[in-house]
Amino acid sequence: MKQAADTGDSDRKPFGGSKRGLVIALDLGTTFSGVSYAILEPGEVPKIHGVTRFPGQEHVAGNSKIPSVMYYDQAGNMMAAGAEADTTTAVSNAEDENWMKVxxxxxxxxxxxMVLNMNGMRLSPLPPGKSAVHVFGDFLGYLFQCTRTYISDTHANGGALWTSVEPHLEIVLSHPNGWEGLQQSKMRQAALYGGLIPNTNEGFQRVRFVSEGEASLHACVMGGLASDVLSDSKQGGFLIADAGGGTLDISSYSILAQEPLVIEETAPPDCIFAGSVFISRRCREFLQEKLKNSKYGTPDAIDHITKRFDETTKRLFRDKKSPQFIAFGSPLDKDPSVGIRNGQLKLTGDEVAGLFEPSIQAAVTAIKAQIDQSKAIRSVFLVGGYANSQWLFSQLQERLKKYHVAVSRPDTQTSKAVADGAIGFYCDHHVAARVSKFTYGVEYLRAFDDKDPDHLARKHRLTDLPSGPKLLADAFDCILARACTHRGTKVKESTVFTRKYCTELTNLSMLSVFEVEVWCFRGGNGVPKWIEREADNFSTLCLVRADLSPLSGIVETKMARDGRKYWTIVFSIEIHFGLTEFKARIKWVDNVSKCFFFSNAVLTGIIRDRPNSKRKLLGSVPALTNS
Structure with missing residues (x-):
């Protein structure tokens, strides 16, 4: 059986591992999903393959995407997914057995x-007993099973191949540019729930993340789509606009070196809700108003007409001067009062263009903001499923022309750029520096100054350490500051940010559950002096845990003024910001300069959505002071 065609890899280095491996990239999109993979043979250049055959799509040769749709029964069991959920049989069963479509x-x-405007619509409810992570995990599990079947059936000795690599295969999950540590943590939990990885530290480490913008960059490099830009760094920077079903992900880059190719971000990546699904949502709202007095204005009829708009009119629209038609019925369907004849609803070109307009305006505004920050953008590469829209493409070309920016799109399958590019990211890793958009730090105790009005106003937050000094809680100590401009701070992957702290403990048992919160400040320029726990511009980025109990036999016992025993612990918080996934760990150095790393923040379940404002400073989080 013929294998899937591989993607360009002539410049890729041979795999340097000692054992055969497999890396799978799962691009779970808002509306459509796809999978790519590479078999890693020692000493050989990895080739990228796409999964081009899914259940329910056997009649469509080479289709690399399936709908991100599932049906659940009333007990919360997944009954159909992907292309199978769009079959006549599944739809009929769903109606007969009251399945829930998700x-x-x-x-x-x-x-x-990230505020989501659904134009009056709501996301479909979750199945009984299921969270968003569970549903995400169910679909990841479905994609994973489809991939296993495809590899086993397509490659020679595919079953044996899978068995040999399954215990240590690597997973790459792509996500929108705007997703952060919390979302990555939830996706890792979903991978665990879906059966992609075992519930072990080693299993968690097998999941890697890449933004959709950076994955699309690697796809452009592999496909030679940006050859003119990449061959001449003097031409300036370039921008990748990944237009998908839900989000438009925008990333700006410049070339640092040619051989080997080294690229850096030039502005904080952006992510906006301007994908193709919102055109469909606006269409449904428009049809509800237009057909409200027609027999075709029922919810079922509007759902059907909207679906036909998605499948035909939306994809083919390119000229607002010509009338547009949504073919949805038979020649017997007609209602001249609303423009329905011969089973077709007639719309003006301006009406259809109006459905696109909010997304196009948002895209132009976001791209212009990147151009203003980077200053050297000369090329925009439009990729993603929504990039196939001729109207979107032509409008971006026309509206960005005045900024001296050329907009182009590949003539290959842009819709599978993220999945292929995620494998390219794993194998090639061209981006060496990324831009930090926010300010990061930790909570610590600040020395009280009775002459400072700000300190006096916070006098109710005074606390005493066993050693005696009076200190104020809720102080913010910066580890990485956003630059004093809107461009952000450029951080190389190899850069490590470290700050030393100390804490005083009155109970050595706390060493076994030692943890420190890392905070994110989104309030713009400047470094805040205090943490405002309930403010929207503050959030807990992650919680770094470590078992420091080995120190209990080393640290020196001290006596407080009240006769209590206490122990001083000196340690550092070390953070990597230049990676696609935020990483942090606690480090302690003993008297003979031996360095011990106790924990990092990539394990599942330790990144939280919002800080707990009721948490006591001297509880499980140590009271930090600068050392």
Whole structure:
């Protein structure tokens, strides 16, 4: 049986591992999903393959995407997924057995800071007993099982191949540019729930993350789509606009070196809800008003007409001067009062263009903001499923021309760019520096100054350490500051940010559950002096845990003024910001300069959505002071 065609890899280095491996990239999109993979043979250049055959799509040769849709029964059991959920049989069973259709579930993982306007519509309810993570995990598990079947059936000795690599295969999950540590943690939990990884530290470490913008960059490099830009760094920077079903992900880059190719971000990546699904939502709202007095204005009829708009009119629209038609019925369907004849609803070109307009305006505004920050953008590469829209493409070309920016799109399958690019990211890793958009730090105790009005106003927050000094809680100590401009701070992957702290403990048992919160401040320029726990511009980025109980036999016992025993612990918090996944760990150095790393923040379940404002400072989180 013929294998899937591989993607360009002539410049890729041979795999340097000692054992055969497998890396799978799962691109779970808002509306459609796809999978790519590479078999890693020692000493050989990895080739990227796509999964091009899914259940329910056997009649469509080479289709690399399936709908991100599932049906659940009333007990919360998944009954159909992907292309199988769109079959006549599944739809009929869903009606007969009262199955629940779940779609657009990826949007439920969005950060709270990203406001979602559904134009009066709501996301479909979750199945009984299921959270957004569970539903996400069910679909990941479905994609994973489809991939296993495809590899086993397609490759020579595919079953044996899978068995040999399954215990240590690597997973790459792509996500919108705007997703952060919390969303990555939830996706890792979903991978565990879906059966992709075992519930072990080693299993958690097998999951890697890449933003959709960076994955699309690697796809452009592999496909030679940006060859003119990449061959001449003097041409300036370039921008990747990944237009998908839910989000438009925008990333700006420049070339640092040619051989080997090294690229850096030039502005904080952006992510906006301007994907193709929102055109469909606006269409449904428009049809509800237009057909409200027609027999075709029932919810079922509007759902059907909207679906036909998605499948035909939306994809083919390119000229607002010509009338547009939504073919949805038979020649017997007609209602001249609303423009329905011969089973077709007639719309003006301006009406259809109006459905696109909010998304196009948002895209132009976001791209212009990146151009203003980067200053050297000359090329925009439009990829993603929504990039196939000729109207979107032509409008971006026309409206960005005045900024001296050329907009182009590949003539290959842009819809599978993220999945292929995620494998390219794993194998090639071209991006060496990324831009930090926010300010990061930890909570610590600040020395009280009775002459400072700000300190006096916080006098009720005074606390005493066993050693005696009076200190104020809720102080913010910066580890990485956003630059004093809107461009953010550029951070190389190899850069490590470290700050030393100390804490005083009155109970050595606390060493076994030692943990420190890392905070994120989104309030713009400047470094805040205090943490405002309930403010929207503050949030807990992650919680770093460590078992420091080995220190209990080393640290020196001290006596407080009240006769209590206490122990001083000196340690550092070490943070990697230049990676696609935030990492943090606690480090302690003993008197003979031996360095011990106790914990990092990539394990599942330790990144939280919001800080707990009722948490006591001297409880499980140590009272930090600068050392």
């Amino acid at each position: 779609e657009l579930f990826k949007l439920r993982l969005r950060p709270r800071t």
